[in-house]
Amino acid sequence: MSEVTFIRLATAVFVIIGIIHLYRGFVGLPLTLGEWRAPLYISFIESFAFFFLAYLGYRHWS
Numbered sequence: 001m002s003e004v005t006f007i008r009l010a011t012a013v014f015v016i017i018g019i020i021h022l023y024r025g026f027v028g029l030p031l032t033l034g035e036w037r038a039p040l041y042i043s044f045i046e047s048f049a050f051f052f053l054a055y056l057g058y059r060h061w062s
Helices: 003-027 040-061
Strands: none
Touching (some): 003 040
C-alpha cells in the first residue's frame, strides 16, 4: 500500500467516525461502558478531533 493510498483511507475513516459521533451527539444515543454512561458532550469533542485529523490528512494528501 502506497503512502497516498494509506492517507486517503485514513482520512475517509476519520470522516466516517466523526460523522458517527456527530450523529450520536445530535440524536442523543446512549453510550454505556460497563457501569459508566458517557455524556453527550464527549461525542462533540470526539467529532471535532476526528474531523481535525481528517483535515490534516486531506491537507497532507493534496
